[in-house]
Amino acid sequence: MITKELTVGELAERSGVATSALRFYEREGLIHSRRTTGNQRRYHRATLRRVAFIRASQSVGMPLSVIGEVLALLPADAPPTREFWVRASECWSREINARIEKMERMRDRFTECIGCGCLSFEQCALVNPGDELAGQGPGARRL
Template identity: 55%
Template sequence: MRELSVGEAARRAGVAVSTLHFYERKGLIRSLRTSGNQRRYGVDVLRRLAVIRVAQRVGIPLEAVRRAFEALPDERTPTREEWARLSAAWHDELEERIAQLVNLKDRLTGCIGCGCLSLTACGLANPGDELAAEGHGPRRWATP
């Protein structure tokens, strides 16, 4: 298997070298060490790095990515079926995130547009903290 230096892996993945070190400390990627103790990465790390970066963009926590990667083999490039299982596991969570983002976009646009001139109709208003009885967090905007 072709190996990449830390600089080459970082350049190919579009991240800083320090990012690779951070991901490695978090258990997201692995490196091999040369006899001179220099890091080397297999080219398969590039796919993992792409998944990490895309997952971060859509708000999937790094710990969730690490747990998902535990199901993938470290000693070889994962197969198409193994990657498909990983993505299937995230499907429902991503659908929920999409619904929440659409809800936020639709409601926030109206909220910003109102300028809070009508607190009786404002989705964020909570006079007397009446929503506290329903639980923590943004009760009115939590679900679509």
């Protein structure tokens, strides 16, 4: 007989995720449970798919806060479907492209810094971009 609900231990065993992580996901609103009269957690079977979605999303670098925003669009006991994953990836493409652009800028600035070799707090574009600290007067500003 297939039960519709899982204990936290069963969910951990089936998903490969530690019970502490599952409780954290629940505190963050990523998954939901109901409580028995003995105050034990019971998870709908669809939670297995939600946990799989969370882990897959994390594996491609999505932070839990962003994953939570997308999961909030699903009803609490609804499993993510293939169509849902496609919609989520479309939502995330802008974020991923912005991260790529940021990493490319970091790489280019770092390469310039190595070529310069100054590492001067007064001139270095990495330590003091646009010499913004000069406007705050003399002396150490970042210590």
